[in-house]
Amino acid sequence: MRTAFNGLLTLLVCAAGGAHGQVLDASASPGKRLAVAADCVACHTAPGGKPFAGGYPLGSPMGVIYSTNITPSKTAGIGGYTSEQFARAVRDGVTPDGTHLYPAMPYTSYAKMTDADVGELYNYFMHEVQPVDATTHKTDLDFPFNIRSSMLGWNALFHSQKRFTPDPDKSAEVNRGDYLVNALAHCDTCHTPRNFLMAADTSKPLAGGSLGSWYAPNITSDKTSGIGAWSSDELVAYLRTGHADDKAQAAGPMAEAVEHSLQHLEGADLKAIAAYLLQTQPINTGETKARHEFGQASTDELTLRGGKPEDNPGWHIFSGTCANCHQANGQGTREYPSLFHNTATSRSDNLIAAIVYGVHREVDGVAIDMPAFGPDALFTDRLNDQQIADVSNYVLSRYGNAALNVTAADVAQVREGGPKAPLAVMAKLTIPVIVLAVVLIGLMAMMLISRRRRQEV
Structure with missing residues (x-):
């Protein structure tokens, strides 16, 4: 999924517009509005494929991760999920059979979503999405990243189950923008740098991060490194159209977010995002001149x-x-x-x-x-x-x-997909070391067994 907002679901999406032919009108359900705002269709729809049927290849430093079928198919999708199982998959990255999802599915952000919003999404996927009984390409990462149980340790270190709580010292608009940026819209998953273990560096929220071939820039309120020199109107225009005069043009993953999600949000939602970003803690990442100058x-x-x-x-x-x-x-x-x-x-x-x-x-x-x-x-x-x-x-x-x-x-x-992540590089170097160690241990064991046999003779 991608994402974009919360319990303020009735205020999310304009009546006009849609994604992949899904037209939204006044009769659109809250869950459908949430799903479009969340941009679930972008990651869970393969090029030329049916909506939400999965198979979209997501490049990662660890290899290609294929999105899953999230239609209500009982054989290939999530049709057998209970509402509780759906919520656990969305917010904790664990499927009913205990399989751990990779954080390419941004459950670390979705964890902040309210129970009401998760419930509306469940109702939408189960009752309004057309089931597609087709399996998707299986994700098969190289060792050691193919060991999904390793996510238990990763989650223990980096995953919080804390739900979004409005800040009483902030305005309703800023709190709304906070929820959009850091929960449902998961802007933070792209725009926050990653540490060695590929978890978000929470000491530098929204300070910019590598997306393989592309780079998601600093969107803190810093006037030089971030978007502090932008006006609210400029930010809103960029979010809705992907263009801001004399500032920026959306491309790559951001263009997808604009096309499938952000352009369909109501003006109040986009203004809330802008209000939140313009009051964030400014983080200077070394630039001496604003990017647009x-x-x-x-x-x-x-x-x-x-x-x-x-x-x-x-x-x-x-x-x-x-x-x-x-x-x-x-x-x-x-x-x-x-x-x-x-x-x-x-x-x-x-x-x-x-x-x-x-x-x-x-x-x-x-x-x-x-x-x-x-x-x-x-x-x-x-x-x-x-x-x-x-x-x-x-x-x-x-x-x-x-x-x-x-x-x-x-x-x-x-x-080729951008700079290699240090963890992926180290893993590739480690594999030969492990193999060599196993071979040496095997040779030593064989030598000891042979020596004992000679002594016995």
Whole structure:
């Protein structure tokens, strides 16, 4: 699931809109509104698959985790769950047969959900969702991550069963935003950094975290590192449309959240999220300039045209591939955003990911698209890793953070899913050590047995 709010369920979603063809109107049940606001459909629906039938591949540092079938099918889904079993799976990550779910299903955030909201979700999935009797691809992680019982120890260390409690010193609006951000909408699961064991670093809430190829930025109230310099209206516009003038454009996982969930929330809910974020504890993560303040319009079209491609490879790629939409000076058009004063050009990882994977989100029935230019793109195969590095460096130097530099190896890393988590790296190094230790112990045992036999003879 993804998520987005709580007991204020009747205030969640606009009457218009929907997800994957699920139109919401005035007659929509509270549970359906919660499920759309929670964006359950995004993670539990495979590309081209039936809603909630599972099979969506979720990339993780430990390997690919496939989402489960959460339709009311009694053979392949959750049709046999009682309301108590459903609540335990959602809030504690444990299925009726005792199987522990991986925290790619953000039960650590859902644990804060109220009993009323969990109950409404259960009623929706059991009585309104069409059952799909189809099993999904089984998650099969490498050792030792395939040992699901290890989640017992992880949960003991990092999982709290504490439900959301409003802060009496905060306004109703801020408390509502708190519930949305940290419980049902689980913004915290992406925007909070992770520790060595891949648990949320609660000492730096919402201070930014890696999502593999993408990076979820700092959304605390810090004016430099976070979104403290944004107005409430700008935050609301971004949440609803994925676009904020002279600030940011949603791509990757955030674009999915906007398309399937956030655009369908009522204005009061989006304002509550903004109110909460703007009063959070500011956390500076080392930046000296706000992400949206970098860059300016370029005059390179006038000075570099006619030059040799090898002299300015990044500009030549930009001129031939990007300028038609983003304009030669980078200021963009009504349909395509400016490349300066744009948070996407303040970080190399998100810039590379946008070029490699493209950008897609649909808002109010209108698709916002940028094609994928990576070497794995299905329809283009036009830019290799070095070319993407060259154009990234050009864009960074003219329109973004010029202090950054991109190499072909950086592009390859983004294509392969981003930086490897230290825990995953250590696990791969540990496996040969374990195997070697077992072999050595076996050899020593054989030597001892052989020696004893010779002594007996």
